[in-house]
Amino acid sequence: STLTTLLELGVIPIINENDTVVTDEIKFGDNDTLGALVANLIEAEALIILTDQQGLFTADPRSDPSATLIGEGRAEDRSYEAMAGGAGTGISRGGMITKIRAAQRAARSGAHTCIASGRELDPLLRVAAGEAVGTLLYASSTPLQARKQWLADHLQLAGDLIIDDGAVTALKSGRSLLPVGVIEVRGDFKRGAVVSCRSITGEEVARGLVNYSASECRRIARKPTAEIEKLLGYIDEPELIHRDNMVGR
Structure with a gap:
């Protein structure tokens, strides 16, 4: 990738989502999320998020004097979201909650996350030296493929x-999605697109790379796999989404 090549050349890329010009259709939402996605992309060992707070506290230290700093924990600990509360200073998008969610996202590729204050002296050098700075959130020991x-x-x-x-039961059991289990197709997409698999109540069960276009999916929905070739004139794959190209939610 472009980022990998730049890093191999010794270049430090600066990546930013400009809040003033970004459009809703293509925005990531905040730079915390963007940073986590970049960490995933380059398979980074760690993500360091610098903010105006010393790290994650048990409560908002600006309003609760009894709040204490959490030195370390596991990124997937859902209790941290409640501790993180709402928005930040208003200077940019997001707050501590987006940093916790970014840590969870980075952990999926095995990256640890350190949330620390950017106002202290040499925070990056101190983190790199192994000093206990801010909050360190460890990644899961079994990252997704x-x-x-x-x-x-x-x-x-x-x-x-x-x-x-x-089909919901099949997908939750780690099996592939077959045409016979599809009730309705929404959207206009091409083969290879990422689509969501939802129950009749709207719950997202999984998402994955679809083997047929939207129009083809509509033609073979509710049909057994044996009829795909007769309905389409060809058969590419027996599944709409193979389990190897799918992830549960």
Whole structure:
């Protein structure tokens, strides 16, 4: 990738989402999320997020004098989201909650995250030296496979496949999605697009790379695999989404 090549050349890329000009259709939402996605992309060992706070506290230290700094923990600990609270200073998008979610996202590729104050002296050098600075959130010991990690982090979905209860059970058991389990196709997408698989109640069960276009999916929905070739004139894959190209939600 471009980033990998730049790093190999000794270049430090500066990547930013400009809040004043970004459009809703293509925005990532905040630079914390963007940083986590870049960490995933380059398979970084660590993500360091510098902010105006010393790290993650048990409560907002600006309003609760009893709040204490959390030195370390696991990125997937959901209790941290409640501790993180709402928005930040208003200077840019996001707050501590977006940093916690960025740490969870980075952890999916095995990257640890350090949240520390950018106002202290030499925070990056101190973190690199192993000093206890800010909050260190450890990654899971079993990161998703690279392909499934990318699918899990994919923010822009091309469409939805509404599936029946039998398909929901199959997907939650780690099996592939077959045409017979699809009730409805929403959106206009091409083969290879990332689509969401949803139950009839709207719950996202999984997302993955679809083997057929939206128009083809509509033609073979509710049909057994044996009829794909007769309906389309060809058969590319027996599944709409193979389990190796799918990740559960």
